[in-house]
Amino acid sequence: MRKMGDHWAAIGTSLGSIMVLYKMIEHFFPYGFLHTHVEKYTQRILRCTNLYVQISIDEYTGELIDQKNQSYTFTEAYLNATALKHAMQLTACTAKNSEKLVLNMVDYEMTITDEFHGAKFYWMLTSTNEFGKPRKVDNDRSLTVTFHKRNRKLVMDMYLDHVMEKGRELLERNQQRKLYTNNSRDDWYKQEMWSHVIHNHPATFDNLAMDMAKKEDIIKDLTAFSKAKDYYAKIGKAWKRGYLLFGPPGTGKSTMIAAISKFLNYDIYDLELKSVRGGNSELRKLLLDTSDRSIIVIEDIDCSIELTNKRKKKKIRSRDQEMWADHRHGEMVVTLSVLLNFIDGLWSSTGGERLIIFTTNHVEKLDPALIRRGRMDKLIELGYCSFDGFKILAKNYLNIDDHSLFETIRCLISETQITPADVAENLMPKSVNGDDYSEVCLGNLICALEKLKEDT
Numbered sequence: 001m002r003k004m005g006d007h008w009a010a011i012g013t014s015l016g017s018i019m020v021l022y023k024m025i026e027h028f029f030p031y032g033f034l035h036t037h038v039e040k041y042t043q044r045i046l047r048c049t050n051l052y053v054q055i056s057i058d059e060y061t062g063e064l065i066d067q068k069n070q071s072y073t074f075t076e077a078y079l080n081a082t083a084l085k086h087a088m089q090l091t092a093c094t095a096k097n098s099e100k101l102v103l104n105m106v107d108y109e110m111t112i113t114d115e116f117h118g119a120k121f122y123w124m125l126t127s128t129n130e131f132g133k134p135r136k137v138d139n140d141r142s143l144t145v146t147f148h149k150r151n152r153k154l155v156m157d158m159y160l161d162h163v164m165e166k167g168r169e170l171l172e173r174n175q176q177r178k179l180y181t182n183n184s185r186d187d188w189y190k191q192e193m194w195s196h197v198i199h200n201h202p203a204t205f206d207n208l209a210m211d212m213a214k215k216e217d218i219i220k221d222l223t224a225f226s227k228a229k230d231y232y233a234k235i236g237k238a239w240k241r242g243y244l245l246f247g248p249p250g251t252g253k254s255t256m257i258a259a260i261s262k263f264l265n266y267d268i269y270d271l272e273l274k275s276v277r278g279g280n281s282e283l284r285k286l287l288l289d290t291s292d293r294s295i296i297v298i299e300d301i302d303c304s305i306e307l308t309n310k311r312k313k314k315k316i317r318s319r320d321q322e323m324w325a326d327h328r329h330g331e332m333v334v335t336l337s338v339l340l341n342f343i344d345g346l347w348s349s350t351g352g353e354r355l356i357i358f359t360t361n362h363v364e365k366l367d368p369a370l371i372r373r374g375r376m377d378k379l380i381e382l383g384y385c386s387f388d389g390f391k392i393l394a395k396n397y398l399n400i401d402d403h404s405l406f407e408t409i410r411c412l413i414s415e416t417q418i419t420p421a422d423v424a425e426n427l428m429p430k431s432v433n434g435d436d437y438s439e440v441c442l443g444n445l446i447c448a449l450e451k452l453k454e455d456t
């Protein structure tokens with residue numbers, strides 16, 4: 001006698017075959033009577049067996065017509081990768097925001113059998129609405145997975161998360177990062193809240209000049225944060241982390257943000273607070289419009305934020321006024337304390353995986369209570385050029401590795417207050433007339449350092 005498991009396997013295979021057959025018929029007879037009936041009866045057979053569960057992921061969700069469902073995009077990427085191994089017909093196109101060529105399946109190939117922890121999953125691409133609901137857009141599609149009801153828990157607990165995670169990883173591999181800047185609210189009617197450019201900054205942690213131990217500590221912290229989804233869920237806190245980068249001009253604060261963005265593969269939202277003139281509601285809209293896995297940067301907080309943190313004496317009529325004190329020539333100025341409270345409150349209830357980076361050249365101006373642990377999770381000082389930093393810059397610009405030369409410069413650097421930007425400026429090859437770059441540029445650097453030494 002055949003075992004029970006064999007029966008299920010046989011039923012599973014048959015249903016898989018029905019779906020494959022149905023999709024082939026749909027391809028060859030895309031419209032009309034046959035198409036409608038084949039689809040209707042396929043769905044009916046699946047439901048009548050009462051053993052199989054279906055979950056559909058629509059391409060578009062929400063009230064807005066153009067609101068694409070991210071889950072659909074991730075699932076599509078995952079299924080494409082899964083099915084590419086077997087598909088007979090492929091299309092090629094460049095990925096969004098990238099120059100890489102990506103292979104996709106032709107729609108009718110989208111009947112895919114996937115396996116996970118020994119269970120089978122049958123995926124189909126459907127482009128019509130089974131329940132006859134009006135479609136929001138032309139070409140609206142759904143990805144539907146059919147699985148045996150005994151695997152319901154596996155699907156809810158693990159399989160869907162697995163599909164989303166793998167899909168997202170695949171998409172990110174082909175995508176470039178973006179740098180967003182906020183538009184003034186006056187322009188929102190003609191453009192989006194944020195404008196973006198592709199962010200191709202070449203900075204990485206490898207070519208960032210700084211003390212090695214400090215660099216490793218930052219990398220460790222970022223890695224732990226990006227893997228801490230379960231930790232934040234467990235302690236019931238928003239998945240976010242606040243960094244304060246401080247140091248004199250030209251010590252690499254902006255360069256470090258670019259390196260972090262590349263390391264984590266996050267987009268950057270450069271929030272210019274001075275252009276936010278519409279109080280709480282405008283700030284809330286802007287922050288809510290940022291995507292997960294992003295870095296929100298507020299540069300030079302000492303210039304864009306009211307630092308005194310003193311309440312105004314005049315009577316406060318609304319919460320909006322409490323935050324946006326009406327200072328200096330009628331400008332709305334936000335206080336750092338209120339901004340931090342606002343950010344905390346906002347992300348406790350929505351979204352996740354956001355790094356918030358503040359920068360300042362004048363940390364001494366900030367109220368210590370505002371930068372205590374918990375408000376800012378990590379304070380990173382970027383200082384004058386260290387010997388480690390110099391070696392990295394010399395390697396970046398001149399590709400040299402000369403011990404005795406380094407030793408000479410170590411002495412000079414230790415006695416001067418020179419920023420990595422000054423060092424980079426002097427190391428950068430300036431001549432292309434057959435000169436020896438390293439001599440020319442190191443000569444400049446040594447002159448600059450000696451001059452600095454004399455001056456100080």
Ligand SMILES: Nc1ncnc2c1ncn2[C@@H]1O[C@H](COP(=O)(O)OP(=O)(O)OP(=O)(O)O)[C@@H](O)[C@H]1O
Pocket residue numbers: 207208209210247248249250251252253254255256361389420421422424
């Ligand atoms: N740590 C560093 N590693 C590599 N290059 C650096 C570093 N610091 C500065 N530079 C070089 O100096 C230039 C200016 O640095 P950057 O804009 O990152 O400094 P900053 O601290 O953000 O300055 P500011 O406070 O004036 O905005 C960079 O384009 C880069 O060429």
